[in-house]
Amino acid sequence: DTAVSQTPKYLVTQMGNDKSIKCEQNLGHDTMYWYKQDSKKFLKIMFSYNNKELIINETVPNRFSPKSPDKAHLNLHINSLELGDSAVYFCASSPTVTNYGYTFGSGTRLTVV
């Protein structure tokens, strides 16, 4: 069983489109995250939810909107995609908000053309 699963694995889309990435964890963790890894491999946190509550919202354009319907799911919707949004997006979870032993999903490679 996959612990943290995210879909889709690859996403190629045109500028201006709206797309969503879904994430689910079956570990019973309280906290979930969205990270962006750019071409230089730098991991940058975007959002964090603890038990469905938003606790970290980094400087991310308003075009990015996370949603957590329950503590096992965290989705990311992106409006009006731009070329600079091309990156790998990782979902991750951790047991609690102060336990940083993350389990990452396999990533979604987003390419905006």
Next chain:
Amino acid sequence: QKEVEQNSGPLSVPEGAIASLNCTYSDRGSQSFFWYRQYSGKSPELIMFIYSNGDKEDGRFTAQLNKASQYVSLLIRDSQPSDSATYLCAVSAGNNRKLIWGLGTSLAVNP
């Protein structure tokens, strides 16, 4: 100013040697320190964490922490070609409930 710094490498070691990966951090309030391994095209995976000054050993891996010098390292003994990956150092950011990540060190273990 970078908050977590790592030498990007690549660090090249022969099979069977000890690989030494280093990381420095700027926040003296940091309490938790992590090493993640990321194979090319894959997601990061946790390999070690350390909270107290000194050494912590797990199999072929040893994490070393020196809070006075704001320095954390990872030693890999008997390096194997399968250890070839990027090693990411991550440090907890005080009360900000998040990790601060280094850019990673690329390790190549040559057969």
